[in-house]
Amino acid sequence: MKFVNVEFITSKRTQDLEFYEILSSLRVGDINPKVSSYLGKFLSRNLILDSSKTVLFGRNIDADELNKAMLNRLDLPLEKFIAGYDIHDENLRSERFIKWVENLNVPANFEFKVGAKVIFTANRYKSAFNSVSFYNGEQGIIDSVVKDGYQILAIKIEKNSGELVEITPNSYDLGEFRLKDDEPSYEILASFYQFPLRLAYGITIHKSQGMSIDNLTCNLNNIFAEGQLYVALSRAINPKNLSIIYSRSASFDSYLNKVVKVSNDVKEFYEKETFIYMD
Template sequence: MLTKGQKKAMQALNSGCNVFLSGEAGTGKSYVLTQFLREISDTKNVLVCAPTGIAAINIHGSTLHRVFQIPLGPISPTTNPLKISGPLEKADVIVIDEISMCRFDIFEFVAKSIKRAEAKAQKKSPSKTTKKQLIVAGDFFQLPPVMTQKDRLILETYWDMDIGDGFAFEAPMWENFDFASIILNEVVRQKDDVEFVTKLNQLRCGNKSGIEWINIHATPKKQKSIHLCGTNKMAEDINMRESKKLTGKSSTYCSDISGSVNPTDKPTTDKLTLKVGMQVMTLVNDSKNRYQNGSIGIITSLHDDTVDVSFAKGENVEITPHTWEIIDYKITTGNEKSKVEEVVVGTFRQLPLRIAYAITIHKSQGQTYDAANLSPYCFAPGQLYVALSRLTSIKGLHLCGQIMPQYLITSQEVLDFYASIENTGIPESEQALEKKSVKNSKRGGARVGAGRKQKYGVETCTIRIPISAKKDVLAFLASRKWD
């Protein structure tokens, strides 16, 4: 059953306009996309993509790099697509899930590829409409794209500007798509804990007033569940320490790989060493609904190719190897016309498990836990919000230390971006689109955050300036007399 907001989202998706589908954690963005893709799969050519291999597997699609043949490493503004693939040229609809994980230079390359594919198709069929529908889904208030310091330095040199957190909406071509913005706000994940939802919404937007309530209402009892950590080192140390406590024999289960499988496509390790008593997390949904992706359990016995796991409900389940398919797209020619179809380019077969005494907050994004222990130290925008919003209720949250106000970090660029867009829905007419386009053009080439009324009545905005001009701008600001 779709919520009111999800129905509005479906209406926009089915209208054919470009859509930015966003909303709080747990509002069902991926669910809406899945329903939409099911409806149009027989009538339209669709490409489904995500920035990472795991995110692509979760939506049964392919990675952006594979579909758009994106070069590895930082991409300069002068880099253009060398070749447009047949599937991209024929695609009617392009879906990008988890858009918050997509770095701005990668989105810029994708945008150039789409526009070039439209132009190529138009040249071949001048009388036909060749515009492609682009749908991007995700929440920019969650974790920003992963970026090394080396990548940051290269990108700032290429683009001659402070790139901030490198979100996709900072790409110059983002504005060219005139997205209808649909912001879902009916939370499904924590639907039975209304006050928890209210506090999460405050934290999502950088309002620290919800921190005290979380500190007070989290359970003092340590949970027999996963430990969420801000850093890889802490998660690795906990997993190693707890694993060493287990006595008895261990068994190692090896993956079976065929075709083209990249390291980032693998949901778990090639060699999985397990012991009886070990805490693990499932990585897929069970067809019989005995466990879901992210369920926590304890191994009760080991077999040659399978293991038995006991879950919180008390049910002992035999876990068998799972085959993940790595997807790409190809064109097939039928009786009527050519069609874009999925093709399996590789498979990864392994037990759908991960040792799960601890996991980083980054790796927990997209999952749901009934209970978890949290070390609240966070250092990245959206990190604390992602960790807390994994829980279905405050009753299942144990804090391994007090949440300090400085742990809540919210990107000003994201605040400005959401303030600059509206829950627009479907554009009413071409005239409405034209007015929106004029409004965007007045901002200039670089993205400028819309003014935001603060509680003191001060208008603020975020403006990207070239690094080469930063010294002159700072000198100008210092020379001004401010009231």
């Protein structure tokens, strides 16, 4: 099909050019002395519980433990919103539906308290039909819960900007294009309903993809996948608000060289393809 490859060379997330250059090296697996020295400035061995920080982990269990510990610090009733769903196509395989739901960046059961720190997991822009906006990675504090009896209708969030917004559950749709009477049509196979929110104390690196996070801590003790370390560090908006937790016995330099991996397919792509560079 003779695709044209376009590489955007201006960072949208951080304005710190040195940090951007370090991330660019990590992205292609280049662990040189400058990279090691730069990242070493952010190192700490121990995680200090701090509600102002969002901590990224390689494993679900670590993120869940931190969220539970921080939630227990709030002496208020525990709230729970259980996601709803509709199956529109009776032929939809349950395995496909479950896998799709697991890849949505929302919990099936959202447990929270008033006063809890949360992070938005979707983008929503103001329009003629919607007066509330937020972006993936924006944070805030739960101000109150709107209920009808025991049923939760909405959650009011005071964003870090100071703006108070009322959030209702998102509708996530699983769909596909199909031919119907020789004409293509897009059909919704299933819908899932949940608030576009997660607790913001601990998040897995996988679930943080696409987010822009200020006041970030990256726990790098359990990096196991290609590109995982790059994804974690590149969530940071400002390196001045970044810290790195590393407490393994091996030196940090040797650990970096071990875990920073780039797919051979990616390497081959960059070596063989030509690019148009744009701001």
